Amino acid sequence: MECYPLRLCPAFKDNLWGGQKLKTEYHKKTEMTPLAESWELSCHRSGCSTIENGPCAGMTLPDYLARFPAAAGSRCAAFAAFPVLFKLIDAKDKLSVQVHPSDDYALREEGQYGKTEMWVVLEAEPGAELIYGFKAPITKEELRRRIEEGALLEVVNRVPVHPGDVFFIEAGTLHAIGAGIVIAEIQQSSDLTYRVYDYDRRDAQGNPRELHIEKALAVTDLGPAHPKAFDRTPHREGDAEVSRLGSCGYFTTDRIRLAGRCARSVDGGSFEGLFCASGSAALRAGGERMTLEKGQTVFLPAGLGEYLLEGEAECLSIRV
Ligand SMILES: [Zn+2]
Structure with missing residues (x-):
């Protein structure tokens, strides 16, 4: 429920x-x-x-997360908050x-x-x-x-x-x-x-x-800035190009460039935050269907399982 x-x-x-x-x-x-x-x-x-x-x-x-802590995901359990x-x-x-x-x-x-x-x-x-x-x-x-x-x-x-x-x-x-x-x-x-x-x-x-x-x-770190080097080469997931923009012990952020359909899933390790930065996409999970418009953020609970994105959009995916 x-x-x-x-x-x-x-x-x-x-x-x-x-x-x-x-x-x-x-x-x-x-x-x-x-x-x-x-x-x-x-x-x-x-x-x-x-x-x-x-x-x-x-x-x-x-x-919501106090009532359903598993929705944050098992990796969040390592943090006090x-x-x-x-x-x-x-x-x-x-x-x-x-x-x-x-x-x-x-x-x-x-x-x-x-x-x-x-x-x-x-x-x-x-x-x-x-x-x-x-x-x-x-x-x-x-x-x-x-x-x-x-x-x-x-x-x-x-x-x-x-x-x-x-x-x-x-x-x-x-x-x-x-x-x-x-x-x-x-x-x-x-x-x-x-x-x-x-x-x-x-x-x-x-x-x-x-x-x-x-x-x-x-x-304050007194040296010159030393940007962390990330390999941002995209990989394909269905009709989407997905690249890892950055990752650390607290969060991982991917960019999803969608032009068609793409099936993804959310396991029990972490929730997924999905933000639509441009375009729009339909999101289907279980019996639910919603439209993700530019500017909208959704929280996909850990353990949700498979979901489908369809449309022309650029999204950010945020997980722990
Ligand atoms: Zn700041």
Whole structure:
């Protein structure tokens, strides 16, 4: 009764740097303006998803998984809490320069998990760029001085971005999303962010946002960025090309480029989150049939078994 594809309704965030694209391009239904983030598949206390369809409609995802823990999958059982958070980010303006701690530091100092994340660029305006680590190794003293003097941006590594680009941001990597970018972010379920530089911006009340310089100095990797190398060569599954975009101990993300039909399955090891980034596809599992439109995320419970995708679409698949 509880094992069917769950259509998820996200939690929304209205940070000042957000825009309107999640509403106009990704069909998010909310009055919130600006709309910065939609937390699509989330069990985090700062914003969790709600089930929209079927017998469990109206239940939050964490309530559902508390009642039916096998639906998360056996590999999730190794974690004290549901390990993954999947969100969309519309950065009309740039985000602060920031860093996230590793599990070691975060569990010791903050009593929650750290944050490794990966980004799949969905849209990027011409000239859009992001910050990813430093250009060259830097000492902690120089980093502190540059933060204090507002001269940090001279030493950061700027990377131009294009739709389809993938970035794996390990905990400890200094980073910032630039303006004019829409990103799908797959991350550990944590909201620990140490802000290093905020372009001297003020909020609606005229106050600068808090910086976390000492904590950031304690966790920032001082070497140049060293992107993890992944083999992203696609393989065929029916009429789909599937490539592994990134994988770590917390999550694995695949891209599915579908042009026709493709049979897949969900075993007992992990749930599968399916996000439709463009196009649309029909999804059939057991007796259920639903349409997956651009912007929609579904949660396929672990142990669901075989399902069928049919249509012209690009999807992201997220598992543990
Ligand atoms: Zn981040």
